[in-house]
Amino acid sequence: DALARAQEVSKDDNATAEEVKTATDALNAAMKAKDTQDASDKKTASLDALKAAQAQGNAIDEDGYTPNSYAPLKDALTAAQNIIDNPEDHTQAEIDEATTAIQDALDQLSDRADKAELDAAIKEAEGLDLDETDAEDKAVIDALARAQEVSKDDNATAEEVKTATDALNAAMKA
Incomplete structure (x- = not known):
């Protein structure tokens, strides 16, 4: 106007x-x-x-x-x-x-990793009778320690969880 x-x-x-x-x-x-x-x-x-x-x-x-x-x-x-x-x-x-x-x-959100398989493998490994002087048992002990670290890490990625699970399962199988 x-x-x-x-x-x-x-x-x-x-x-x-x-x-x-x-x-x-x-x-x-x-x-x-x-x-x-x-x-x-x-x-x-x-x-x-x-x-x-x-x-x-x-x-x-x-x-x-x-x-x-x-x-x-x-x-x-x-x-x-x-x-x-x-x-x-x-x-x-x-x-x-x-x-x-x-x-x-x-x-940038990262999904929290599902740790069910990892925790199951940890539980299984913890139930084993392991001897640190035996090479295969030592491998399980080392893989178990790493798996426990990953399990406690709230920021662990799915890839880290899978790697730790696979390593622990492979050590137990060996």
């Missing part, structure tokens, strides 16, 4: 200085209001995206992932909550960075 009025005044050769100033001021005020509203709308959309990412992160079951891979997500969720609680204290860039941090942390 302000643009249309300014264009009318601009085309009117009989427009007074007062009319030109009024039309110019009205157009500048309207453009400034539009910029402010656009920025507010963009920040609101970013805040909504952050809330959605936070909801996705909060839906993750911590017990299903290694502690080392879950820690960055926990930190990102804490930072997001701070922003959500005080959005006026944060820029749009900070909001966008917090959203990205949650998404990156979600992408």
